[in-house]
Ligand SMILES: Nc1ncnc2c1ncn2[C@@H]1O[C@H](COP(=O)(O)OP(=O)(O)OP(=O)(O)O)[C@@H](O)[C@H]1O
């Protein structure tokens with residue numbers, strides 16, 4: 001989530017037998033990174049590698065099986081991400097072995113998919129959001145998308161959706177508190193009137209006692 005308090009930066013991605021990569025490391029400097037290269041040079045492979053290593057289980061049609069990510073002739077594929085998370089360096093690895101099952105590792109320790117996903121979630125990244133990772137085959141689909149659908153994607157991808165929910169629950173709370181205040185104010189009004197009446201009675205009572213005292217003298 002872009003709006004989260006977490007400071008996160010992808011420092012590098014290392015690919016091993018992943019798609020067209022035998023071995024390769026891409027370093028990311030702070031700021032915007034643009035990857036360019038001729039057709040078939042491996043740009044989309046890097047895209048898939050990052051998305052895969054962040055725990056996504058979505059794949060394009062041309063990579064319908066996990067084993068499609070393994071470089072032809074190799075038996076396993078691996079992607080390693082070095083992420084700077086709130087000043088700490090974390091290593092996220094995800095690999096596909098011969099059995100075609102993806103396995104995840106955090107800082108060299110084998111972890112369950114749920115643990116891996118929860119770290120990525122804490123980073124505020126919505127890996128399966130089309131705007132966060134826009135597949136090549138979906139670019140034209142986005143152009144034809146209904147604006148409301150696009151807004152939904154942007155809100156989900158940036159975390160604005162959570163803010164929208166928070167704003168609406170705050171609005172409900174404010175309306176409830178306002179109604180409570182109005183009730184309290186009108187109750188106070190009634191009590192004030194009652195006090196005024198009681199004060200009148202009290203005055204009369206004092207006057208009566210005064211007169212009785214005078215009579216006794
Ligand atoms: N399992 C695989 N093993 C080896 N090579 C593969 C495998 N799967 C795909 N490739 C090859 O990887 C190469 C890189 O493809 P990729 O889609 O990453 O290129 P690209 O730079 O995104 O190209 P484009 O500009 O056309 O989008 C392609 O030549 C493709 O044939």
Ligand SMILES: [Mg+2]
Nearest residue numbers: 043044045136
């Ligand atoms: Mg491509």
